[in-house]
Amino acid sequence: MARTVGVTMTDRVVAGLIDDHKISGELLRYPLAGAVIDGQADEMDSLIEMPADGLCELICDKIAQLVPAGSQVEAVGVAMPGIIRNGIIEDSPNLPQLKGAHVEEAVRTGLAARNLVSPVTILNDADAAAAGLAATRGQLDRLVRVWTIGNGIGFGRFPYTEGPWEGGHMVVTLDPKENYCACGGRGHLEGIMGHRAMRLRFLDLEPDEVFEHARKGDKRCQDFVERWHLGVAAATASQIHLEGPGRFYFTGRNIQRLDLSRLKDHLYQMVKMSPLQSYTLEVLPEDPTLAVIGAAAAAEHASKGC
Numbered sequence: 001m002a003r004t005v006g007v008t009m010t011d012r013v014v015a016g017l018i019d020d021h022k023i024s025g026e027l028l029r030y031p032l033a034g035a036v037i038d039g040q041a042d043e044m045d046s047l048i049e050m051p052a053d054g055l056c057e058l059i060c061d062k063i064a065q066l067v068p069a070g071s072q073v074e075a076v077g078v079a080m081p082g083i084i085r086n087g088i089i090e091d092s093p094n095l096p097q098l099k100g101a102h103v104e105e106a107v108r109t110g111l112a113a114r115n116l117v118s119p120v121t122i123l124n125d126a127d128a129a130a131a132g133l134a135a136t137r138g139q140l141d142r143l144v145r146v147w148t149i150g151n152g153i154g155f156g157r158f159p160y161t162e163g164p165w166e167g168g169h170m171v172v173t174l175d176p177k178e179n180y181c182a183c184g185g186r187g188h189l190e191g192i193m194g195h196r197a198m199r200l201r202f203l204d205l206e207p208d209e210v211f212e213h214a215r216k217g218d219k220r221c222q223d224f225v226e227r228w229h230l231g232v233a234a235a236t237a238s239q240i241h242l243e244g245p246g247r248f249y250f251t252g253r254n255i256q257r258l259d260l261s262r263l264k265d266h267l268y269q270m271v272k273m274s275p276l277q278s279y280t281l282e283v284l285p286e287d288p289t290l291a292v293i294g295a296a297a298a299a300e301h302a303s304k305g306c
Contacts, residue, residue: 006296077299079128125156154155233266
């Protein structure tokens with residue numbers, strides 16, 4: 001199998017060398033968990049403060065660290081949040097400095113300056129997670145759909161089909177007061193579930209405290225946690241009604257907040273047509289290696305014209 005490199009950037013940059021859909025050696029991370037960068041203790045904040053060209057240089061540095069001097073890899077895949085077409089970040093609400101950035105060209109040029117010449121593929125981070133699940137579970141011949149729950153909310157699909165696939169911006173409520181999404185849109189799933197959105201909604205509580213207070217009986221927090229689960233149930237039900245049933249995976253930095261039993265109860269009330277009820281739900285612990293492997297697999301496929 002080909003040797004490739006996968007990189008994912010969400011709340012931090014994670015890069016790895018891939019052999020036969022497996023990590024070879026250690027993953028490289030920036031920043032390290034708990035690190036304080038330029039006074040920023042939150043990993044996502046440190047990336048938001050970095051300009052687009054700086055992020056591309058950081059990615060190139062990590063790739064160069066992984067590839068021994070004088071050697072090459074067959075392909076490089078870089079997964080990032082946002083709408084991505086033809087190697088360009090058309091929009092990325094959670095990393096706004098990337099909007100309009102020609103990331104594929106910048107990374108390819110940066111690697112060439114480091115004497116590394118490889119095809120580069122840029123893709124959405126949630127799509128990379130879906131590709132990673134397909135590759136590591138031997139499901140490259142199946143439809144794989146995954147929700148990633150973090151600072152933003154991602155919806156990944158494998159195999160990739162042309163389109164924005166911005167599931168986190170799906171409208172799940174008509175309440176005009178629901179305007180916490182980073183993109184500015186009303187009623188969006190991310191405006192309810194996203195880490196940043198919850199901070200804006202509860203200025204007196206951190207998101208983890210909201211869920212802890214709900215468990216202790218706080219009515220305001222309990223009502224929100226119910227809305228949080230209704231939101232992801234509504235978005236999943238919409239995907240079932242559009243593309244059919246099947247298996248849905250749920251993962252990400254904040255996956256511990258998801259109550260699978262509650263989600264199943266809500267979906268049962270939302271999906272009533274019997275041909276659509278053969279769906280299954282699976283929760284996975286956060287694992288950045290999935291997106292790293294998926295980014296590399298997508299790049300390898302693209303390099304072969306698949």
